[in-house]
Amino acid sequence: MNTDYRNIKVLIIDDDQRILDFLCTILKRYEFDLYTASDGEKGIELFKKENPSIILTDINMPEITGIEILKIIKKISPITQVIVFSGVGTTTDVIEALRLGASDYLVKPFNIDLLIHTLSRCAERHELIMERIERKDTLEREVRERTAALTLTFYETIKALGLLTEKRDPYTAGHQQRVALLATGIGRKLGLTQKEIEIINVAGLLHDIGKVAVPTELLVKPSKLMTPEIQLMKLHPEIGYDIIKDIPFVESLGKDVSRIVLQHHERLDGTGYPKGLTDDELELESKILSVSDVVEAMSSHRPYRAAFDMATTKAELIDKKGIAYCLECVDACLELIAENNDNAQRLFASLALSNRPPV
Numbered sequence: 001m002n003t004d005y006r007n008i009k010v011l012i013i014d015d016d017q018r019i020l021d022f023l024c025t026i027l028k029r030y031e032f033d034l035y036t037a038s039d040g041e042k043g044i045e046l047f048k049k050e051n052p053s054i055i056l057t058d059i060n061m062p063e064i065t066g067i068e069i070l071k072i073i074k075k076i077s078p079i080t081q082v083i084v085f086s087g088v089g090t091t092t093d094v095i096e097a098l099r100l101g102a103s104d105y106l107v108k109p110f111n112i113d114l115l116i117h118t119l120s121r122c123a124e125r126h127e128l129i130m131e132r133i134e135r136k137d138t139l140e141r142e143v144r145e146r147t148a149a150l151t152l153t154f155y156e157t158i159k160a161l162g163l164l165t166e167k168r169d170p171y172t173a174g175h176q177q178r179v180a181l182l183a184t185g186i187g188r189k190l191g192l193t194q195k196e197i198e199i200i201n202v203a204g205l206l207h208d209i210g211k212v213a214v215p216t217e218l219l220v221k222p223s224k225l226m227t228p229e230i231q232l233m234k235l236h237p238e239i240g241y242d243i244i245k246d247i248p249f250v251e252s253l254g255k256d257v258s259r260i261v262l263q264h265h266e267r268l269d270g271t272g273y274p275k276g277l278t279d280d281e282l283e284l285e286s287k288i289l290s291v292s293d294v295v296e297a298m299s300s301h302r303p304y305r306a307a308f309d310m311a312t313t314k315a316e317l318i319d320k321k322g323i324a325y326c327l328e329c330v331d332a333c334l335e336l337i338a339e340n341n342d343n344a345q346r347l348f349a350s351l352a353l354s355n356r357p358p359v
């Protein structure tokens, strides 16, 4: 049992000054950190200021009774130990006090040994609860810190994987980041949740990872690709899928990003690749990604052609809206383009500033 009471704050509330004096005299010998109040109102005020571990209160007091004090204290701080006492208390008072969460009750005149024993037990119980709360807080903080570190590692790894592709092809450097920016911008316009935006962001950053398996000379070829070369290039969604399919995206993001990557060249009308899937078979994220991909690609220079102007890019979207490209995704994308005066550079710069994904 605890014998060092110096740091244990005890608040005594009683309208009888003689009882306050008596209890103070006794408890001072044990070096409790004592506070006294001569009525309920002062007692509650002092409680709020000092936050004692234990409250020792008389039940029968004018205005605010010990039972009412108990109710108020337990509402503010359920862990505070409240001991009620009374000289003329009835069994009903005691039962009511215990029902309301009183730790114990004492009867006047006080048995000093019992008083000290009760206070000591309450002090230990309070300390135990505090330790438990601190342990829980520490554990929660550690979990939060580790989750944050893991999340950072996750996104840095995603970024590094994305860069791996682009390092081999200077003409498409930044392509995946810009596609991710535009796709997340479209996702926000469509009212998707933060979680869904995160999924689109990761899929955007990785969507062309399969190009690591495409020979560099094809990636940088200054003329149009020949049919066999196009066939080789068209393997990149499946290669990308194979590369990332074992990453536990479902556990970290709640959705399989590799499926979205696999579908990013599919079209609603089945004219895309690799599987020729149609509207209902496609993930919304893939539909968003394909719109972003085409806008970014058309707005950028390639070794075999100059960048298209925004009018041509918009015409491509409008022409195939609801046919090859998701109608809502195109409308959201057109809105973003219009908000940036049909200027591709401004579009991506403003997305980078205001629509920044969580990496």
Ligand SMILES: [Fe+2]
Binding pocket: 207, 208, 236, 264, 265
């Ligand atoms: Fe691609």
